């Protein structure tokens with residue numbers, strides 16, 4: 055039980071022949087914690103998510119060095135399905151629901167990998183919905199017609215259907231109204247409290263740092279800062295870059 | 310009126326055959342992003358293998374044997390060819406399946422020659438009469454079997470985990486992969502199902518009064534207007550389109566013999582297809598998608 | 603799926619089979635040497651059979667150039683070549699035979715009428731892309747071949763009709779070229795030069811299109827279909843032009859083919875013909891002018907080679923058999939299909955690139971050692 059939920063060691067990734075997207079990344083998600091990964095557009099956050107989940111090849115990317123360990127086992131060259139079976143799930147950037155499937159079918163597809171029997175499927179569904187009550191009334195709606203916030207909840211719910219130990223969330227607050235961001239934040243905490251470890255990619259640093267224990271800052275494919283979330287929150291430079299306050303105003307003003 | 314009912318019955322029977330072939334096209338297009346122009350030749354292979362096995366085995370075993378052969382062929386083609394061209398342009402994919410059609414067609418002729426064979430149907434040439442309308446056994450068998458197959462497909466896609474996974478893959482490939490759905494396996498599954506449907510269609514396409522001949526692959530291509538009329542990505546559209554094409558062909562053959570050299574019914578589906586493409590490029594039941602501007 | 607934005611360099615990977623033509627300029631000397639070589643072919647090749655293959659290849663190459671333009675440059679899938687070639691062939695027959703016009707009337711006319719045909723189809727075509735477009739053009743072939751069969755006044759029905767002759771100085775080229783009582787050129791030599799002249803014109807036209815604004819507009823439509831309109835390129839007009847030019851080329855190829863064979867039947871304009879032409883374009887190297895001729899040559903020469911070989915291979919018979927067996931035509935069909943697949947899988951730039959590879963390799967070596 056001592057090994058971390060997720061450990062990335064010396065990971066480098068490139069797309070195509072030339073473009074190096076990640077260089078020598080070291081990152082760790084301890085069990086039962088929320089770790090956040092911050093960084094500007096194009097820093098390589100989604101690339102890191104893809105490397106962890108095994109979807110790099112879809113985008114023409116390859117791992118050139120390094121290791122990804124999930125719950126103590128090396129999964130660097132495992133296929134996505136194998137990783138999901140080991141307990142990894144994710145909500146992709148931009149939600150990416152199955153637009154022409156209903157909400158219920160979207161959720162069921164999330165559990166496909168577990169080969170649930172009927173009772174198990176119902177139990178998984180109930181657990182997922184306990185975090186996302188909003189979805190209850192939308193079960194028969196086509197996912198493509200949901201609002202952005204509803205789609206985000208569906209994306210998270212779909213990921214929960216495989217009952218993951220480690221959950222990857224890529225910018226869940228993207229494009230959502232502040233009110234909904236609050237809801238999503240509470241949902242994430244809720245899921246963490248159930249014992250799930252979470253790697254949270256965010257541009258909304260204020261929200262992310264307010265719920266994470268640890269944070270990493272990625273810039274141009276390299277980790278440039280890391281530390282306890284509280285320290286990062288109090289850091290002038292980070293505040294200036296990501297929290298929308300100027301360095302002179304000081305940090306922590308959002309709290 | 311009798312003639313109309315008579316032709317209508319035959320048209321529906323032929324239309325169901327086209328519907329099964331059209332469904333194969335739709336399933337492959339949705340499941341693997343490839344419009345497989347070689348599908349007509351899969352139908353040909355299905356019919357020839359049944360006819361080849363019929364003298365040696367009970368009919369149902371000949372049928373199963375043909376399904377095994379044809380599905381294997383489809384899976385091999387999918388694996389060796391399509392899987393390696395996943396990121397290729399539509400042009401390259403179209404050309405690859407056309408080339409596949411050329412090769413399979415030549416193989417069929419190498420194995421079975423250019424001569425015609427007998428009927429591949431499960432029933433003989435018997436008929437029943439309802440009033441003045443004569444219903445052939447083969448027509449009844451075609452309609453009955455097709456309805457059963459359609460119901461089975463409905464159950465598969467609606468209520469099984471693999472059916473759902475296949476639809477999810479068709480809906481959003483990367484998201485499906487992210488849920489741990491093996492996308493490659495779904496490609497293969499879609500080709501396998503399409504090939505199995507091709508065999509079912511083939512025995513009825515070569516049922517009394519029709520027989521197995523080298524042009525059967527080309528005849529099967531008449532399902533293409535059916536697919537386009539219904540919409541490339543719609544299951545319902547494939548069935549409706551199939552029925553429309555079957556009825557046009559049979560009614561046209563019955564009523565339009567005095568016009569256009571007596572062959573007008575052969576091109577009418579294609580004309581209707583172009584009309585639909587102009588008015589509704591995504592077909593009657595299809596969804597507006599990225600493939601169409 | 604998330605579409606990756608393709609930079610010019612990555613376009614080739616996104617669309618195997620159709621790459622951006624190389625920007626490198628070949629020296630005028632190489633072109634001149636090639637022309638001289640082509641002119642010398644009739645003197646070097648004594649076999650009538652192989653000269654026939656060569657002439658067929660020259661004629662086909664004109665149509666392949668048309669495909670290079672619509673598919674290679676403008677990126678539009680078209681399986682409709684077999685619908686536009688006969689428009690040219692029957693225009694030529696109508697003018698050349700029924701109205702006694704000379705070839706310099708019917709040949710350009712076949713281009714114009716077929717081009718108009720392509721432009722008329724364009725309103726349907728511009729609304730579609732990819733698989734839908736392929737399927738629509740396929741429908742056109744079926745409809746066209748039906749029209750030829752029932753329009754018996756023009757086409758002679760399934761029995762066919764006499765095609766327009768190429769008459770120069772009162773001499774039908776199918777009789778060779780005579781000066782008084784001595785034959786200056788055999789039928790094959792005369793036709794080689796005539797077909798080569800037409801192909802040269804087609805090549806020059808293609809070359810100019812590629813370098814013109816229009817050519818760049820084609821490529822913009824191909825690479826960024828939807829975005830092209832945004833950057834000020836009239837997408838509909840550009841695609842219509844591409845279809846019109848491409849079918850004009852097909853029309854010329856069709857009228858030449860009919861003229862060379864002397865006879866034309868509706869059955870020869872089948873779907874297979876379309877597939878063959880696309881395949882020639884891809885095998886040769888889509889989007890390249892030299893590839894058009896290479897692909898056509900490969901396509902026409904292979905059956906002959908297989909036929910010739912089959913006399914030495916025991917189990918390959920010469921003609922079709924009712925109850926199966928490997929025959930020379932079937933074997934060449936399979937090899938042809940296999941060639942397409944091999945090109946798509948392993949050398950999307952086609953024979954042209956394959957032929958060039960040793961030169962390219964030699965040059966890079968030279969450049970490297972020069973450093």
Ligand SMILES: Nc1ncnc2c1ncn2[C@@H]1O[C@H](COP(=O)(O)OP(=O)(O)OP(=O)(O)O)[C@@H](O)[C@H]1O
Pocket residue numbers: 069070073075093094095096097098099100101102113114147257606
């Ligand atoms: N498929 C691809 N092919 C080539 N380069 C890519 C590809 N996907 C991403 N990149 C490049 O890799 C780098 C990292 O991209 P990535 O999407 O991981 O950034 P990100 O941090 O997630 O940005 P954002 O906050 O905008 O989502 C960028 O420079 C991007 O251009």
Ligand SMILES: [Mg+2]
Pocket residue numbers: 099100101147
């Ligand atoms: Mg991102």
